[in-house]
Amino acid sequence: MTRQERRKRLAGLSFSEKVKILEKLRRRSLAIAASGLRRKSAGGVRNADQDSRPA
Amino acid sequence: MKTTLEMINRMQGDGVIGKYAIGGAVGATFYLEPSATVDVDIFAMLPKAGSSSLLSLAPIYEYLKAHGCDADGEHVVIGEWPVQFMAPSDVLEREALAEATETEIEGVKTWVMTAEHLVAIAIRTGRPKDHARILQFLEQDAVDTEKLNRVLAGHGLIAKWQQFKKKYRADTND
Numbered sequence: 001m002t003r004q005e006r007r008k009r010l011a012g013l014s015f016s017e018k019v020k021i022l023e024k025l026r027r028r029s030l031a032i033a034a035s036g037l038r039r040k041s042a043g044g045v046r047n048a049d050q051d052s053r054p055a
Numbered sequence: 056m057k058t059t060l061e062m063i064n065r066m067q068g069d070g071v072i073g074k075y076a077i078g079g080a081v082g083a084t085f086y087l088e089p090s091a092t093v094d095v096d097i098f099a100m101l102p103k104a105g106s107s108s109l110l111s112l113a114p115i116y117e118y119l120k121a122h123g124c125d126a127d128g129e130h131v132v133i134g135e136w137p138v139q140f141m142a143p144s145d146v147l148e149r150e151a152l153a154e155a156t157e158t159e160i161e162g163v164k165t166w167v168m169t170a171e172h173l174v175a176i177a178i179r180t181g182r183p184k185d186h187a188r189i190l191q192f193l194e195q196d197a198v199d200t201e202k203l204n205r206v207l208a209g210h211g212l213i214a215k216w217q218q219f220k221k222k223y224r225a226d227t228n229d
Contacts, residue, residue: 010088011195016161018089019056022081023135025091 056095057161058134062122063097064164071118072140073100076155076166078173083188085158085167086197094130094137098152098168101142115140147175147210171203178207178215190223 001009010018066072076082079096101112119131130137143149151172158167168176174192177185192198207216 007088007195011086011197015085015158015167018084019081019160021089022084022092023056025089026093026135029091029093 056134056136057163059095059136059138060160060163060165062119062124062133063138065122066115066118067099069118070102071114073102074152074155074166075099076152076168078141078151078168078176080188082167083173083191085156086170086173087188087191087195090191094139097138097140098143098148099140100152112140112142147172147179147206150206150209151176169202170198171206174198174203175206175210175212178212178219179210181215186219186223189219193224 010021013021063072063075067075076098077085077095078098079094080090080092081095084090084092099115101114116126116131119133120126125132127137130139132138141148143152151168154172155166155168158165170192174189177189204213207213
C-alpha cells in the first residue's frame with residue numbers, strides 16, 4: 001500500500017475510529033515527552049515541550 | 056474523548072454554554088487522516104452575564120471545577136483531554152459555529168466545523184501548522200472548492216488565499 005493509499009484509508013475511517021487513533025498518538029507523544037527522548041534527540045538545544053507539541 | 060464530550064454536552068444542557076463545535080486538529084480529523092494533537096479546541100457560544108455585554112469563560116471553568124475537572128494553564132482537563140474553550144471572536148467564527156456539522160463519537164452527539172470553515176480559519180490564522188493542515192485538506196480533496204471560495208470571499212480572505220496558493224500550490228490549478 002502506498003503512503004497516499006494509506007492516508008486515504010485512514011481518512012475514510014469513522015470519526016470514532018479516528019479519535020481512538022488520536023488518543024493513541026497523544027498517549028505516545030506524552031510518553032515520549034516524559035521519557036526525555038525528544039530532548040536527547042534534539043541535542044538539548046530546543047525546548048522539549050515544544051518538540052513534543054505536534055500541530 | 057467520550058467522557059470529555061459527555062461532560063461538555065452536560066454543560067450545554069445545564070445552560071453554561073450554548074451551541075458548540077469542535078475546531079482545530081481534532082475537528083480536522085473528522086475529514087482527514089488522524090494527526091497527533093495534544094488538546095481539543097471547542098468554540099462555544101456563551102450566554103451574556105446579566106446586563107453586561109462582556110462574555111466571560113469563567114462560568115465554564117467554575118462549572119467544570121465543581122465537576123472535578125482541573126485547570127491546566129489555558130486548558131481544562133476533562134477526562135483524558137485538555138480542552139481549550141473559545142468564544143467565537145468574529146463573524147467567520149460565529150458562522151463556523153452556526154453551520155457546524157452534527158456527528159457522533161462513540162455514540163455521543165457532537166458538532167464539528169465544516170471543512171471549508173476550518174480551512175478559512177486556518178488561512179486567517181496563518182501559522183506554519185495551519186498551512187500544513189490546509190495542504191492536507193487540499194491533497195485529500197476534503198473541501199468543496201466552490202463553498203470554500205464563498206466563505207473566503209465572504210470574510211475578506213481571498214488575498215490571503217492567493218498568497219497561500221502562490222507559496223505552496225504554484226504548480227496546481229486549484
